[in-house]
Amino acid sequence: MTMATAPEDSRPLRLTVVTAGLTVPSSSRLLADRLAEAVRRDLAEGGREVRVGVVELRDLAVEVANNLVTGFPSPRLAAAVREVTAADGLIAVTPVFSASYSGLFKSFFDVIEPEALAGLPVLVAATGGTARHSLVLEHALRPLFAYLHAIAVPTAVYAASEDWGGGADPFARSLHDRIARAAGELAELMGVRPARQGASGTTLGSDSDSSSDSSSASEPGSRSDSGEPAFVPFEQQLAALKMD
């Protein structure tokens, strides 16, 4: 495959993996790792270095629930959210629970600001006991990321228990092939898209690099990278109301 690399941009790409598997080890994590490795390899072939970060939602389960209750993330959860919102590409893997993504998976994306994933290339994947649930990818995960204005690659990967052994459907593409195809699609999008401006993700996030923001004199009406709140100058707010 030929990668469309921008020669002037050679910084390492950030690939973030979010996995909602609950057992240790989990098949969701297993699938996530194989997807991440395939994306990394594809980009490496195109001369692009990739830094992979993994967010295991199991470790953040209580903090995600606390954020739902209090409205703000703990420092650890804020760091995980930043890992996602600042990524150049995302791999999101959930087990199938009750005909959909797991509640933990959905809750994690619920605490991220709705616009923070806009334009982010994402590969969606799911695991389950039987292949009969595979359309969860199309009726649950894809609409979620469409709402968030993320760009889901065309191939979504579902791994049923039998895919990990010899019981897979001999008339369909193998799991290996599906991983390769989806990874190639994500790698290509990550390689050609301009660098994302790492949005802060949650407006209440405790920024680790906050020492820099008080000194930045940002222009009104624009959102700066340092977490400066975006605002409309007051004269414009007044003018928009057309009062006498």
Added chain:
Amino acid sequence: MGSMQFGIFTVGDVTTDPTTGRTPSEAERIRSMTAIALKAEEVGLDVFATGEHHNPPFVPSSPTTMLGWIAARTERLILSTSTTLITTNDPVKIAEDFAMLQHLADGRVDLMLGRGNTGPVYPWFGQDIRQGIPLAVENYALLHKLWREDAVDWAGRFRTPLEGFTSTPRPLDGVPPFVWHGSIRSPEIAEQAAYYGDGFFANNIFWPKEHFRKLIDLYRRRYAHYGHGAPEQAIVGLGGQVFIRRNSQDAVREFRPYFDNAPVYGHGPSLEDFTAQTPLTVGSPQQVIEKTLGFREVFGDYQRQLFLVDHAGLPLKTVLEQLDLLGEVVRELRAEFDKGRPANVPDAPTHAALLARTARTDTREEPVK
């Protein structure tokens, strides 16, 4: 009254005491709120502020009625709100109610404007929540005019037009009540406060400080941009939430069931995590003093500090004991906050100070005319 004002603000919730299962009646809660206000003056606090709500389990739907009652029984206490809904109240009625209160309280009145946090209040009062910011902007523009111009001509998007309307009574001594704009997340409101040179109150009690530092920095910078003074001269108010006992272990033991069941954050993070991540302090007077002095390090020298002390079902007796301890804490805080306070940082706003400033401005401008 010194460089800073200290006081309490109440939500006015009727909440079951989780340690006894007892729920006060509305009548009891209203009497408790007024008793707490009188106690605030007795222990030397400067401000009592009440919330405004239009649904159970909250009682304060009519703040100026309550504040008028308190005004008649106090001498020094400033009566304020936290917040007055600028989105769903008619700005004409706000102008009238608070000017009347100003006269009855000899000027001991200011108010904090906010948009409210209960979605259905908008439709209940015939408004659309999606217009929250435009309502706050337009309604305040009208309120500002009504208090400063004797005959107002007005046409806007949200209320019926006015032709030569005079809001009565006129503000006491021709000085409108000082206005704080309260916000927990909207930079537009910080910008509004900066534009008018009004105060900005960041109700920081439930969230981490980093978020509020950004909002207050924005307000200070835009206050200077609009020519009201240097950034450090902007008028900032902050919230706080405390539970105090002489011995910090006693405070933690007594407050924990109230924390664990509190309507806003209960059944979520631990008391320990929440105190580490937000301004909540549960401990000894010294711990409260240290944490509160720390606010200055983050937000700069400021003018008003309000504490939440009467929520989550705490019984009146406990709250009154809290106020005795808070009175001691505040005496110490006044002395400590005055140390190293730069001379150019303005004192907290009072009617007398605003009147004096108006008089100075008048005499300065007279020769030019």
